Each structure stands twice: as C-alpha cells, then as structure tokens.
Amino acid sequence: MPMYIVFVGPPGVGKGTQAKRVSERTGLPHISSGDLFRENIKNLTNLGKMAQSYMTKGELVPDSITISMVRDRLKEKDCANGALLDGFPRTPKQADELEEILTSFNGKVDFVPYISAANQILIDRLSGRLVCRENGHVFHVNNNPPNLEGICDFDGSELYTRDDDQVETVKHRIKVYLEQTMPLIEYYRNKGILLEIDGSKEIDIVTNEILEAIGFIK
Numbered sequence: 001m002p003m004y005i006v007f008v009g010p011p012g013v014g015k016g017t018q019a020k021r022v023s024e025r026t027g028l029p030h031i032s033s034g035d036l037f038r039e040n041i042k043n044l045t046n047l048g049k050m051a052q053s054y055m056t057k058g059e060l061v062p063d064s065i066t067i068s069m070v071r072d073r074l075k076e077k078d079c080a081n082g083a084l085l086d087g088f089p090r091t092p093k094q095a096d097e098l099e100e101i102l103t104s105f106n107g108k109v110d111f112v113p114y115i116s117a118a119n120q121i122l123i124d125r126l127s128g129r130l131v132c133r134e135n136g137h138v139f140h141v142n143n144n145p146p147n148l149e150g151i152c153d154f155d156g157s158e159l160y161t162r163d164d165d166q167v168e169t170v171k172h173r174i175k176v177y178l179e180q181t182m183p184l185i186e187y188y189r190n191k192g193i194l195l196e197i198d199g200s201k202e203i204d205i206v207t208n209e210i211l212e213a214i215g216f217i218k
Helices: 015-026 033-042 046-056 063-074 092-104 119-127 167-191 203-213
Strands: 003-007 030-032 082-086 109-116 129-132 138-140 194-198
Touching: 003 015, 003 092, 015 030, 015 082, 015 109, 015 203, 030 033, 030 063, 033 046, 033 063, 046 063, 063 082, 063 092, 092 109, 092 167, 109 167, 109 203, 119 129, 119 167, 167 194, 194 203
Parallel strands: 003 082, 003 109, 030 082, 109 194
Antiparallel strands: 129 138
C-alpha cells in the first residue's frame, strides 16, 4: 500500500524544510504545490498556461487546475510508493478531492503532521530572513547569518528582506493562514490522522519526531 502524508503549518514553521528532510529519509517524493506551479508554467504545459492566465490577471487559480496538476504528478513512477504533499490541500473541499484521487491509486492520506510554533517565533524567523538577489539563497540575521553582512556567501550578490517578510506583513500572513487553514486542521483531526508537532524545537528533533509519529523510526 502506498503511503501519503500531508504537511500543514503556518509560514515560518519550517514545513517545507521538514517535508524535504522526511522525503530524504523515507524515499517518498516531496511534492510542493509551489514547485508544481512553477514547473508547469516553465514547461508551458496546458495546465501551466491555464494557471498563468489567471495569475497574470491577479486572480486565484481555480481548484480544478491545481487538482489536475497534483493528479498528474501523483501518476508519475516515483510516486508508486506514495508521496509527501506540501501546500496542498488547503481546504476541506480540496482534501475531499485529494481523497478521491488517492482512492484511484488504492491509497489514502495516512498522516498529517501539523507543525506549529508560537506566533512570535514565526515572526522572528520570517522577519529575520535575508534572500540573495541573484539566486535566492536564504540566510537569517540570527540563525544563519552570512559571513559578510549584506553579501551572499555563495555568489556575492546583495542580500535583502522580501516585502512579504516585513514584520507587519508577516503578522498578516500568519493570521490569514490560521484563519483559512483551521477548517482543514479540524477536518484531519476529526479523521484521527492529525499529528501535532512542536516546530519550535531544533530541526533534527522535529524531523525525528515526525519520523517516529509516522512509524518510520522507533
């Protein structure tokens, strides 16, 4: 039976980082909805063109397009044993659609690690983030500072704080995320598959707690 795991958590909690680490340990592919969009748009697929047409107009991409992208990706050979989903689903309706897709692969969502941390920790993590202009390398003023202030260690380009990492914007992003995602968290809690993970701990500890919770390590 394939294993499907859905990662949920607010901005700054390290959800994407943990999904990648768990992917490396389990061998299950990490499917990020953001990456899916970028790949489809870059490769000029039909779904990518349709998504781009909405994004260009500043409109939300309809669920049907996102779901089709996820379905196509899950059909690929590397997903034969399952996958880790990051950034999808975002709503109970999308979760129902995902269950339909997984049923066709003789699977279901097995675990949902919900990684959380206190708002102030998330704000500190995000507002301290520095990104290089050339290649998007990420640093942090406290947790991962560059060798030279304001300069990327890897390519020497300027480091800057993205607009959506400004403190007030970060607070708003967290508030919106929690408001929009709470119904999804309750949906999975009611199914008995939500795993509450403390994302304020060290990265390695969080990874091991997830791996233990999904039964990968004892």
